[in-house]
Amino acid sequence: MKNLLFSLNLLFTLVIFGQNQANNWYFGQNAGLNFSSGNPVALTDGALNTPEGCSTISDSTGNLLFYTDGIDVWNKNHNLMPNGSGLLGASSSTQSGIIVPHPGDNNLYYVFSLAEIAGPNGLRYSLVDMSLDSGLGDVVVAQKNVLLYTPTSEKISAIKHSNGNDIWVVTHEGNSNKFVSYLVTNSGIIMIPVVTELGHSPIDVYDNIGAMKISPDGTKIAVVYSSEVLELFEFNTTTGKLSNNIQITDFNQGLSLSYIYGVEFSSNSKYLYVSESQDGIIQFDVSSFNYNDILNSRYDIATNGMSFGDLPHSALQLGPDKKIYVAHFNNEYLGVINNPNSPGNQVDYEYNGVFLEGGISKAGLPPFIQSFFYSYIEVADSCLGDSTAFSINGSQNFDSVLWDLGDGTISTQQSLDHLYSASGTYQVELTIVDGTDIITQTKEVTVHDLPEANIPTDIILCSNVLGDPLDLTSQNQLILGNQSNLEFDITYHLSYQDAEDGLNAILSPFQTEQSETTIYARLFNLNNSKCNSITQFQIKYENSPEFELYENWYLCEGQNVTISLSNNFDSYLWSTGEVSNSITLEATGEYWVEVSNIYGNLICTETKFFNVIISQVAQINSVEISDWTNNDNTISIEVEGLGDYLYSIDGINYQESNLFSNVKHGDLTVYVKDKYNCGTVTKDVFLLYYPRFFTPNGDGFNDNWLIKSLETESDYTIDIFDRYGVLIKQLNSQDNFWDGTFNGFKMNSDDYWFVLTLLNGNMYRGHFALKR
Known part of the structure; x- marks a missing residue:
């Protein structure tokens, strides 16, 4: 260990690549940020006023060196360098340029500049020597606006060569599908580029608009064109060649006035972000480098719905804190994607993320060598009691590695598992020696408290509330115990797997039609849901009493009524105070009975109300008869009394209706009884009938005319007339038929x-026919 530390001290005087060189940003209208404290702090001293392109560079300790809009170069005092005017870039280019340190000389920096929309000035470089102008730096006269390639589109990005020393600078030829890669070495720029002809060609000059970025790990290049085309390529940091392009188009299903502008990778190179005029900011998971997987991984983080030119979400740029910053055109805030290494629903995007303290964001943000943002430390927050896994991104072998895990633990392993003894946030530092480079990165790792879910009591209810809403949060305090609800929260699930995965949480209030349900409660840390504990409880429904009881019970005058229930229940209570399963009542009124099943402390009850109603024997007020037919007569019986009555005309067959139809003539008795057998009343009636014709021909059949069923009448008269009104015959109870003669004549x-x-x-009147 001592030898390793001694070696580090010796090498610290050499080039420390990428340390803090992206700490200062100047962009937009007098806007700026400083990241030296770890969080962005607004700078208000900048001289820059650019609608789009800009670039900034700092030294290895984070001190500002200079910045440019592609036309003018300002030193750290915000004054123009003596020879810093007249660069042939364009401030209205998406990426007007990028600043690249000379790998072999700490005083030299290349300012690469780009023309706008495939203009003739193309890609040029100007060399800044920081030893000039008393250490404030100046553009070297002999190496100013040196043409490298023309025409070019508004796209440029840079990444370290696989040798860890040289730097690739990549741009795109204007109005073609050629990529041009220049290598910057210890000897300077190799003037013959590596050309790759692959992918989309701009459909017009404006299609040259849009950014390009290389992934921090150097394996991929993403390019966007304003015509709604996103292309992704594999990149070889050894050869500078591109290959295997994937193209995604039509972000808005053909909507007009939509375009893509900004593009950026997450620091772990897994996720790609695109800013689009209609859909806002879109995330793709590009780790598989498979077209279908990438397309299906799309997640819309923020939406715009703006028209062309509004540029609400413009340039996207990784910061030293590994967050992605979003330019909002003409806005005093930058947006921030706080967790770009996470999947879409966890990125935590803030539209007004950083206040610029008077500066105004335009469309552009300063690009840097993407290797600056490569996250060597691979680690995730963990839970107390679980091992925290540390590793180095990529497969590269380094000369030496030194981990400081923030709790006094030191390790020289490439990867390791470490068990922290206490929860908290630890500052982890990784120092890598790679040839002449010393790379030091820090990252905060939080070890979160692991909750312990207490087993709550089961929820036991009565079945007569089955299906009613149930507040599951009533279990929260039992599950939490003494743990704080400010640190932990609870979700409820129907399966253990869902609880373990944190999926398909049950909404409260919860409803179920099942008599027994197992509920899984997931108690989790609000700051890291992976730190969780799962418990379970039952929701059970015990049987409530079920019994039938008539709503109305009928009491015969002078008698009583007995009501009996099943004796299978645990307790009974009648409104009279009776506690047995049956009751005898002698008075009318409204009553109730409460029946209970008892399960320990749970009492399930069912209450029903009923009425006792007097039922009197009916009184027949009248019997209305419609007769004079053979068998189509009617009888209607009118009664009075307190009761529910049934009616009959034979004493055997009863009906609820008091009307009888199709009744045959003759003597009848009507019967009326109440449904509850309190008594029956009767009345005799008779239905009259006369024949419609007779045939007095002496054959013994139908020889006489008479009205039938008059036998019960004590006296009556029947006068018979011919068609001229002459009285032919008078009948009575003693002489009750006519033989068809008058004064002895037929x-x-x-x-x-x-x-x-x-x-x-x-x-009663009628007529009939005599037939001979």
Whole structure:
């Protein structure tokens, strides 16, 4: 260990690549940020006023060196360098340029500049020597605006060569599908580029607009074109060549006035972010480098719905804190994607993330060598009691590795598992020696408290509330115990797997139709849901009493009524105070009975109300008869009394209706009884009938005309007339038929009329025919 530390001290005087060189940003209208404290702090001293392109560079300790808009170069005092004007870049280019340190000389920096929309100035470089102008730096006269390639689109990015020393600078030829890669070495820029002809060609000059970024691990390049085209390539940091392109188009299903502008990778190179005018910010998981997987992984983080030119979400840029910052055109805030290494629903995007303290964001943010942001430390927050796994991203072998895990533990292993003894946040530092480079990175690792879910009591309810809403949060305090609800929260699930995965949480209030349900409670740390504990309890429904009871019970006058229930229940309580399963009542009124099943401390009850109603023997007020037919007569019985009655005309077959139809003539008795057998009343009636014709021909059949069923009438008269109103015959109870003669003479075949007069004065009329 001592030898390793001694070696580190010796090498610390050499180039420390990427340390803090992206700590200062100047962009937009007098806007700036400083990341030296770990969090961005607004800078208000910048001289820059650019609608888009800009670039900044700091030294290895984070001190500002200079910045540019692609046309002018300002030193750290915010003054133009003596020869810092007239660069042939364009401030209105998406990426007007990038600043690249000379790998072999700490005083030299290359300022690469780009023209706008495939203009003739193309890609050029100007060399800044920091030893000039008393250490404030200046552009070397002999190496200013040196043409490298023309025309070019508004795209540029840089990454370290696989040798860990040299730097690739990659741009895109204007109006073509060629990528151009220049290598910056200890000897300077190799002027012959590596050209890859692959992928999309801009459909017009404006399609040259849009950014390009290389992933921090150097394996991928992403390019966007304003015509709604996103391309992803594999990149070889040894050869500078691109291969295996994947193209995604039509982000808005053909909507007009939509375009893509910004693009950026997460520091772990797993996720790609794109800013689009209609859909806002979109995340893709590009780790598989498979078209379908990438397309299906799309997650819309923020939406715009803006028109062309509004640029609400413009440039995207990784910061030293591994967060991605989002330019909002003409806004005093930058947006921030706080967790870009996480899947879409966990990225925590803040639209107004950083206040610029008077500065104004435009469309651009300064690009840097993407290797600056490569996250060597691979670690995730853990739970107390679980091992925390540390490893180094990538498969590269380094000369030496030194871990400081923040709790006094030191290790020289490439990867290791460590068990922290207490919860808290630890500052982990990784120092890597790679040839002449010393790379030091720090990262905060939080070990979260692991909750312990207490087993709550089961929820036991009565079945007569089955299906009613149930507040599961009533179990929260039992599960938490003495643990704080400010640190932990609880979700409820229907399966253990769902609880373990944190999926398909049950909403409260909860409803179930099952008599027994197992509920899994997931108690988790609010700051890291992976730190969780699972317990379970039952929701059970015990049987409530079920019994039938008539709503109305009928009491015969002078009698009582007994009501009996099943004796299978645990307790009974009647409104009279009776506690047995049956009751005898003698008075009318409204009553209730409460029946219970008892399960320990749980009492399930069912209460029903009923009425006791008097039932009297009916009184027949009248019997209305419609007769004079053979078998189509009707009888209607009118009664009074307190009761529910049934009616009959034979004493055997009863009906609820008091109306009888299709009744045959003759003597009848009507019967009325109440449904509850309190008594029956009767009344005799008779139905009259007269024949419609008779045939007095002496054959012994139908020789006489008479009205049937008059036998019960004590006296009556029947007058028979011919068609001319002549009285032909008068009948009575002693002489009750006519033989068809008048004064001993046979009457002719004809129609005859009659009038029946009863003793009570009722009169009935009709007519009949005599046929010979």
